Amino acid sequence: MSAKSQRYWTTDASDILRVGPGFRLADVDPRSTPGHTGRKDHGIADLAAGVDELDEYQERLYAASRSDATDASVLLVLQAMDSAGKGGIIRHVVGSVDPQGVMLTAFKKPTPEELAHDFLWRIEKRLPEPGFIGVFDRSHYEDVLIGRVRRLAPADEIERRYGAINDFETRLTEAGTRIVKVMLHISPEEQKARLGERLDRPDKHWKYNPGDIDERELWPAYMDAYQTVFERTSTDAAPWHVVPADRKWYARLAVQALLLEALEAIDPQWPAATFDVGVERARLAAS
């Protein structure tokens, strides 16, 4: 069942965007709006409507965890080429949720200390506690994406990591974490336009990095690496979702819908009081 508050979906976002058998990234049109009627004004209305629903789910999830009623948590994993819109999603979708219930981590180039450990070491330390929505801006998948494209590790080590990731994510899922893996898919043409805008505006220069062009030259190699990631790590326990991202409104709405559907599946409930309400009323009155 799709998010209750969002009226213009024709099907569940998690169904239509899920990477299943035979999926080919090359077949996805980055300007498409799968499962949604596709008008921008409808999308914006749906996004606004989803804010309150997400807000209540988050608070229920948090509340339920405080009473030991549940170990459930959510982990949103965001991967994308530069300028695909991760930042906008964190700002506009994640940013609409009470920050007290969110644990956000931006994974940068690994530090020497991080490199001295297994690639999952730094990830483990940032997993959401029960009741929280964890958000990874980049993740352990960098180690099989840039790691593969730039040959930062030997081929057999890259190979080992796909299995290690699946084992890791299965364990998280069994411990109560619902993992929502999202690749934001933009076209190279849209990226060119967005990088150009960063160059045109002095207040955007700080977001531009000459290295972005070097990465851009490797586009086909990155798409191959993503295709392999999908084939090797889109599991029943933790499937991937590819979100067309040339239209920012659709990408934001789709990620919000994926979060709503994950929370709906958890269906957290307000916990029962762990104290006698009548007794406490009397104590309060006498205080």
Next chain:
Amino acid sequence: MSAKSQRYWTTDASDILRVGPGFRLADVDPRSTPGHTGRKDHGIADLAAGVDELDEYQERLYAASRSDATDASVLLVLQAMDSAGKGGIIRHVVGSVDPQGVMLTAFKKPTPEELAHDFLWRIEKRLPEPGFIGVFDRSHYEDVLIGRVRRLAPADEIERRYGAINDFETRLTEAGTRIVKVMLHISPEEQKARLGERLDRPDKHWKYNPGDIDERELWPAYMDAYQTVFERTSTDAAPWHVVPADRKWYARLAVQALLLEALEAIDPQWPAATFDVGVERARLAAS
């Protein structure tokens, strides 16, 4: 100069709320609205107007830090009796800022590991990096508040801590952190009403803790401990602000104004490009 976007202040929030020589907490009316014309609808309009201003300041601060142009950061320290509204401020004021620029920590009862270290050990680990707005929901001041009231440490250790805090905060300030220390001041009558509401509503039961009444019985001792905190740790480098908090709209607006004034004093600028814009335009066009 007060926040540009907020029209109904008659003076700077940081001036009128600052704890100076001779300050007496007992003289502050928790229902008052110092420095603001005091109508709720004006306050709500000002709060909405401040959101965009805070948003731009935060982004400028973050951008400036990415270019090594500044070591500046902001640290908001929130202290209060239960139900005074810390959570609402985090949700509605801090929550309006891009989460990518915020580092929020809720300090709970110390763990055995934390207790095995000096009281500032866990605080150090959560200080904001340059460019960030750090937010402490409770803080090192717990160690001279509940620590004093509940005698969790010997008197001479409590005494030592005031000086240690001042040294610590002076060092932070010298390293570029602007510390905004806020005590939200509610009346015991307002607390009674708010705790009563938590008991009346099943969806608020999880926020109620029978221990809240035990703390409530110690109200005068807590007010004494706060008075001592103000006398000992409201320094030029890191002054305290007492925000009357019986009116939620005023407390939220005042904290937003304090943040805006701190950022205005830093006055972060968009950093200059560290690359040749023309060269990069050509590289992008050719890519």
